[in-house]
Amino acid sequence: MTDETHQPEHAETTAVTAGRSYPGRSLAPPLFAASTYEMESLDAARKAAHTPRVDAFYGRYGNPTVTAFEEAVAALEGAEAAQAFASGMGAVSSVVLALCSAGDHIVAQRQLYSHSAILFQAVCPRFGIEVTLVDATDPEAMAAAVQPGRTRLVFVETPANPLFQLADLEVVGGIVGPFTVCDSTFAGPLVQRPHEHGIDIVLHSATKGLSGHNDATLGVITGERDLIEAVWGYHTVHGAVASPFDALNGLRGIRTLGVRVAHAAATAQRVAEMLADHPAVAAVHYPGHESHPQFDLAKRQMAHGGTMLSFDLAGGIEAGRRFVDACALARLATSVGGPETLIVHPATTTAAALPPEEREAQGIGDGLIRISVGLEHPDDVLADLQHAVTVAGS
Numbered sequence: 302m303t304d305e306t307h308q309p310e311h312a313e314t315t316a317v318t319a320g321r322s323y324p325g326r327s328l329a330p331p332l333f334a335a336s337t338y339e340m341e342s343l344d345a346a347r348k349a350a351h352t353p354r355v356d357a358f359y360g361r362y363g364n365p366t367v368t369a370f371e372e373a374v375a376a377l378e379g380a381e382a383a384q385a386f387a388s389g390m391g392a393v394s395s396v397v398l399a400l401c402s403a404g405d406h407i408v409a410q411r412q413l414y415s416h417s418a419i420l421f422q423a424v425c426p427r428f429g430i431e432v433t434l435v436d437a438t439d440p441e442a443m444a445a446a447v448q449p450g451r452t453r454l455v456f457v458e459t460p461a462n463p464l465f466q467l468a469d470l471e472v473v474g475g476i477v478g479p480f481t482v483c484d485s486t487f488a489g490p491l492v493q494r495p496h497e498h499g500i501d502i503v504l505h506s507a508t509k510g511l512s513g514h515n516d517a518t519l520g521v522i523t524g525e526r527d528l529i530e531a532v533w534g535y536h537t538v539h540g541a542v543a544s545p546f547d548a549l550n551g552l553r554g555i556r557t558l559g560v561r562v563a564h565a566a567a568t569a570q571r572v573a574e575m576l577a578d579h580p581a582v583a584a585v586h587y588p589g590h591e592s593h594p595q596f597d598l599a600k601r602q603m604a605h606g607g608t609m610l611s612f613d614l615a616g617g618i619e620a621g622r623r624f625v626d627a628c629a630l631a632r633l634a635t636s637v638g639g640p641e642t643l644i645v646h647p648a649t650t651t652a653a654a655l656p657p658e659e660r661e662a663q664g665i666g667d668g669l670i671r672i673s674v675g676l677e678h679p680d681d682v683l684a685d686l687q688h689a690v691t692v693a694g695s
């Protein structure tokens with residue numbers, strides 16, 4: 302093929318081709334369960350001990366199976382490097398504690414996954430790190446909250462869990478001074494590419510859509526090599542190290558990311574339209590639906606609305622209970638991005654750790670249901686949810 306005819310690879314193809322620098326000709330990545338490796342000599346041991354991100358020295362420093370997973374995520378995000386962690390929260394806390402010290406200031410968005418919120422609101426102050434929480438839907442508020450010379454980190458999550466508010470990546474990526482971090486878990490690399498907007502660190506709970514099969518607990522960040530190495534150095538102390546078994550499952554999941562995301566997002570779009578027209582539903586929260594207050598921003602920075610949505614049942618907690626009980630296909634389980642359609646009642650589960658006034662401030666009502674659309678036939682998903690929402694409204 303000549304240069305003229307060469308087309309840039311699509312991300313769906315990268316999901317299949319990337320992360321293959323492991324030794325041997327196996328198409329599936331080999332599983333290195335090793336926690337330690339024999340060194341040839343003292344000199345070799347000394348060199349390994351001083352090599353950042355060495356993956357054949359000691360398990361807490363790195364692992365070849367984990368490296369393969371990291372290479373694939375870095376390629377998907379268009380980044381120089383990636384670092385995996387034992388969970389999404391392992392990634393969030395390692396980034397924050399690697400980059401911030403007592404006296405530093407963080408600007409974080411108010412609408413955050415509950416345990417990230419706990420880290421910022423309860424843990425950071427204990428270490429002398431001040432956090433200002435900002436409404437992420439106000440594009441200028443993030444930049445306005447930055448204290449030049451003192452703010453070390455600006456942290457956003459877009460779309461946000463569980464109401465799918467968006468942060469404007471172009472505005473956040475344009476903030477000069479602090480490191481900018483985007484938790485991109487609810488979109489994933491096929492839906493949005495935060496580095497292209499100037500974001501320094503892209504973060505995923507790979508437990509979700511990247512792994513995609515509910516069989517891995519995993520986190521990952523991407524960014525420039527130097528920055529990833531700095532976080533890696535702290536992570537060897539923090540110890541939230543990715544398991545090679547989970548990384549293997551994570552990479553296996555990435556191979557099918559393209560077809561899974563396309564299928565589930567098409568179904569999610571139909572579910573959003575059905576719910577928006579249903580009399581028992583007070584509001585639908587889906588970036589791909591025109592009722593979303595930031596629909597224009599979604600069109601600018603997301604390829605489509607994604608595979609998850611939430612909605613408010615007009616009848617509050619009792620309607621929520623009827624809805625959950627009436628679902629036959631959709632399952633009540635706390636996660637997203639797997640093959641099964643999952644539902645969650647945030648007020649009693651994922652957001653239960655938040656104080657009631659904070660839940661209210663964030664707009665997480667008693668009738669809110671979050672749906673992670675799965676890989677079942679779209680007609681079956683639609684029929685199940687439509688039936689359940691009708692029962693909820695009766």
Ligand SMILES: Cc1ncc(COP(=O)(O)O)c(C=O)c1O
Pocket residue numbers: 388389390391414417458462484486487505506507508518519520
């Ligand atoms: C947006 C977001 N970020 C981070 C996390 C934490 O990920 P993990 O459960 O893998 O620690 C979650 C978990 O639900 C999440 O939804």
